[in-house]
Amino acid sequence: METNVALEKALNMLLAYVPKPGTEIVEILKSQNRVLAEDVLADIMVPPFSRSPLDGFAFRSSDSPREKGQKVRLKIVDYLPAGVPATRPVNSGEAVKLMTGAMIPEGADAVVKFEDVVEEDGYVIIDFPVKPETNIVKKGEDFLPGDVIIEKDRVINANAISLLALAGKKKVLVYKIPKVYIICTGSELVDIEQIPGPGKIRNTNLYSIGALVARSGGEPVLGRIVNDDLNLIAQEIKRGLEVADLVLTTGGASVGEYDLIIKALESIGAEILFWKTDFKPGTPVIGAVANGKIVIGLSGNPQAAMTSFELIAYPVIRKLTGRQNIYHARVKAFLDHPFDKTRGQRRFARGYCYLKEGEFRVKILPWLSPGSLKGVLNSNALVEIPKNCPPLKTNDPVNIVLIEGGSLSAFDTPDSGLF
Numbered sequence: 001m002e003t004n005v006a007l008e009k010a011l012n013m014l015l016a017y018v019p020k021p022g023t024e025i026v027e028i029l030k031s032q033n034r035v036l037a038e039d040v041l042a043d044i045m046v047p048p049f050s051r052s053p054l055d056g057f058a059f060r061s062s063d064s065p066r067e068k069g070q071k072v073r074l075k076i077v078d079y080l081p082a083g084v085p086a087t088r089p090v091n092s093g094e095a096v097k098l099m100t101g102a103m104i105p106e107g108a109d110a111v112v113k114f115e116d117v118v119e120e121d122g123y124v125i126i127d128f129p130v131k132p133e134t135n136i137v138k139k140g141e142d143f144l145p146g147d148v149i150i151e152k153d154r155v156i157n158a159n160a161i162s163l164l165a166l167a168g169k170k171k172v173l174v175y176k177i178p179k180v181y182i183i184c185t186g187s188e189l190v191d192i193e194q195i196p197g198p199g200k201i202r203n204t205n206l207y208s209i210g211a212l213v214a215r216s217g218g219e220p221v222l223g224r225i226v227n228d229d230l231n232l233i234a235q236e237i238k239r240g241l242e243v244a245d246l247v248l249t250t251g252g253a254s255v256g257e258y259d260l261i262i263k264a265l266e267s268i269g270a271e272i273l274f275w276k277t278d279f280k281p282g283t284p285v286i287g288a289v290a291n292g293k294i295v296i297g298l299s300g301n302p303q304a305a306m307t308s309f310e311l312i313a314y315p316v317i318r319k320l321t322g323r324q325n326i327y328h329a330r331v332k333a334f335l336d337h338p339f340d341k342t343r344g345q346r347r348f349a350r351g352y353c354y355l356k357e358g359e360f361r362v363k364i365l366p367w368l369s370p371g372s373l374k375g376v377l378n379s380n381a382l383v384e385i386p387k388n389c390p391p392l393k394t395n396d397p398v399n400i401v402l403i404e405g406g407s408l409s410a411f412d413t414p415d416s417g418l419f
């Protein structure tokens with residue numbers, strides 16, 4: 001077991017144990033935010049026939065005038081709305097009136113739009129030269145049968161769904177959603193519906209971590225509250241390993257007499273990969289593997305557990321979902337205020353970031369203890385304060401982790417005037 005490992009190293013140790021996820025078939029509209037587990041190929045030509053992108057007249061371009069101002073009269077021999085195949089070819093001296101999306105009749109190699117010509121007594125008059133292939137959307141121009149329309153491992157969004165529909169896929173193969181079993185340990189914990197008795201507290205971690213699991217693309221499976229009892233903890237971890245793909249615990253990760261997670265893991269034959277990382281809050285994280293599955297022991301302190309979840313559990317869950325892009329985005333932001341509470345240890349402080357004139361700006365939320373949740377409400381970023389960082393001034397650049405996703409909607413909450 002390694003101790004005091006850098007965040008990046010701890011993460012890589014765990015990621016090496018993430019298996020390739022299983023697959024399942026889902027309805028196209030249920031596939032959004034899932035990861036495609038198959039290459040989707042075109043089964044037909046796209047477009048399936050050469051078509052007109054305009055309401056106009058199809059004809060032979062060789063019939064058009066040599067110079068602008070010269071006129072030709074072409075006899076209108078057919079009328080084609082979209083969806084109706086041509087009944088006859090277009091010969092020289094003829095034109096077919098057709099609508100947007102209609103099939104180009106055989107013989108025609110150009111289309112002119114209604115507004116550019118004159119229709120008169122069953123004839124169309126064209127007074128400008130038209131090159132071959134003008135306004136023709138060619139059959140197979142986008143995809144030929146067998147072409148890959150979307151590659152596997154892509155996250156499915158509405159854009160991807162448009163292409164799945166084009167490929168005729170009403171059902172699609174995606175990676176399974178990983179189940180994440182959450183165990184909260186601590187004899188002081190009571191369910192959140194209760195008014196805690198003396199020395200007891202509400203089990204907030206079950207729900208905060210459950211919510212984070214769901215937002216990471218996993219399915220939270222809520223375990224029971226487990227007292228600080230070695231056997232009970234070991235049994236609950238075993239249960240989690242049976243029913244889920246990943247087990248998360250909170251509490252019992254530090255050095256106290258009742259900090260039993262490591263002992264419980266050892267008792268079931270788990271390999272402890274590391275204990276304690278180089279960042280606060282959430283330093284005493286445990287990384288372990290049992291029966292080929294990962295167990296992450298987060299610290300009990302509610303804010304610390306949420307922060308170490310974002311930094312360590314989030315990428316692991318993202319990889320379990322089959323995603324290639326597993327990390328929260330990290331960007332440079334400029335501080336809105338001086339910050340002198342830098343310390344020896346590397347830290348990820350809760351921050352509120354927003355965009356101003358194309359640049360990220362960030363406020364570090366008032367520093368509250370790792371046990372307090374008060375500061376998390378308005379945070380949408382973690383602000384990295386490096387080890388031994390000197391005091392920071394207004395407008396100094398800092399690296400931030402965008403924990404609420406790259407979505408701009410995460411930044412447009414009204415400025416709550418925190419500073």
Ligand SMILES: Nc1nc2c(c(=O)[nH]1)N[C@H]1C(S)=C(S)[C@@H](COP(=O)(O)OP(=O)(O)OC[C@H]3O[C@@H](n4cnc5c(N)ncnc54)[C@H](O)[C@@H]3O)O[C@H]1N2
Pocket residue numbers: 184185186188189201202203204205206250251252253254255256259281282283284298299300301302304370371
């Ligand atoms: N002597 C030392 N003491 C502590 C150290 C240390 O290095 N030496 N590290 C501190 C740090 S840092 C942290 S973080 C905590 C981590 O402790 P544990 O992971 O063992 O967590 P607990 O002791 O079980 O609980 C800590 C705190 O959080 C509350 N808690 C626990 N579970 C929940 C829950 N599900 N919902 C809400 N709140 C929870 C618990 O009541 C405690 O107040 O250790 C420091 N100590």
Ligand code: MOO
Pocket residue numbers: 279280281282283284299301304370371
């Ligand atoms: O990691 Mo504890 O919450 O790091 O203080």
